[in-house]
Amino acid sequence: SVKAAMSVLRASVPLQSRRAVALHVGTLSVVTVVAFGTATGLCKALHPGFDLSWEVLLTSATTASAATLIWSAFSYMSAFYQRLREAEAARYEARLAALRAQINPHFLFNAFNSIAALVRTRPGEAEAVVEDLSDLFRYALQASKDSGMATLGAEVKAVRRYLSVEHARYRDRLIAEINVPEDLRPAPVPSMTVQPLVENAVKHGVGKTREACTVTVTARRTDETLVLRVTDTGPGFDTTDLDAVLNEGSGLANVQERLALFFGEAAQMTLLPQGVEVLLPLQQAAEARSNLPPEMTVAA
Numbered sequence: 001s002v003k004a005a006m007s008v009l010r011a012s013v014p015l016q017s018r019r020a021v022a023l024h025v026g027t028l029s030v031v032t033v034v035a036f037g038t039a040t041g042l043c044k045a046l047h048p049g050f051d052l053s054w055e056v057l058l059t060s061a062t063t064a065s066a067a068t069l070i071w072s073a074f075s076y077m078s079a080f081y082q083r084l085r086e087a088e089a090a091r092y093e094a095r096l097a098a099l100r101a102q103i104n105p106h107f108l109f110n111a112f113n114s115i116a117a118l119v120r121t122r123p124g125e126a127e128a129v130v131e132d133l134s135d136l137f138r139y140a141l142q143a144s145k146d147s148g149m150a151t152l153g154a155e156v157k158a159v160r161r162y163l164s165v166e167h168a169r170y171r172d173r174l175i176a177e178i179n180v181p182e183d184l185r186p187a188p189v190p191s192m193t194v195q196p197l198v199e200n201a202v203k204h205g206v207g208k209t210r211e212a213c214t215v216t217v218t219a220r221r222t223d224e225t226l227v228l229r230v231t232d233t234g235p236g237f238d239t240t241d242l243d244a245v246l247n248e249g250s251g252l253a254n255v256q257e258r259l260a261l262f263f264g265e266a267a268q269m270t271l272l273p274q275g276v277e278v279l280l281p282l283q284q285a286a287e288a289r290s291n292l293p294p295e296m297t298v299a300a
Helices: 002-012 018-046 054-119 123-145 152-173 196-205 242-246 251-266 282-288
Strands: 149-151 174-179 189-190 211-222 225-232 270-274 275-281
Touching: 002 054, 002 211, 018 054, 018 123, 018 242, 054 123, 054 152, 123 152, 149 152, 149 225, 152 174, 152 189, 152 196, 152 211, 189 251, 189 282, 196 211, 196 251, 196 275, 225 282, 242 270, 251 270, 251 275, 251 282
Parallel strands: 174 211
Antiparallel strands: 149 189, 211 225, 225 275, 270 275
């Protein structure tokens, strides 16, 4: 009876105010008393010899009411906790979507500039750049629909496409080196995390010098930690204070927030004189990767 009453109350009177909570508690109390009285009356009707003193009835009623209140309290606490988790998940997804939205328009703007510069002089190369750009955004779109995790191999593949687009812009000034061991390419990482690091290296390395600049992506494993490092041979940062750079609103701030969303304080990002190093806990990454689709596990 109490369970049925709770189902009706939850459907008709959402717990959105103190008045609603009071109504739920009052209704359940009445239902408990009525159900107990009905059960006692049925016992008396079916068994005329059934006879209990008022002390026993009072004790039984009190026990039944207390058990009902405790059970209903735990039920409501469980429902409230579930709603809280759903709200937190929605907030997390909204924040992650906002971070993805910050990446795409910025890169798209630069890529279109590169394509516009090639269309008249090197149309064949412009077509290849468009194809690379299309593949990169297909990957980004897939990442936005899934759990937010990818493999390191898939990230490297996306980085190669990005560097191909930027090479059309910088030509021989951009030299790329990717040193990621094959055994680390299945390692799970937050999607669209490596590309902003490489974009940052291109911006602050290649973009700040007229000489040839090498952008290097390396990965290694230390115990249960994945160490990612993106460096360049450009002029480097003016400081190694990460907070000072993050306050400038660079792509690094986006990566930092993504790492915080996925791993909290377990992931670390360090600013190097000529690059960035990121430490990712592999165990937590593996747990976050549980919903990863097959197409996001392709190794580069």
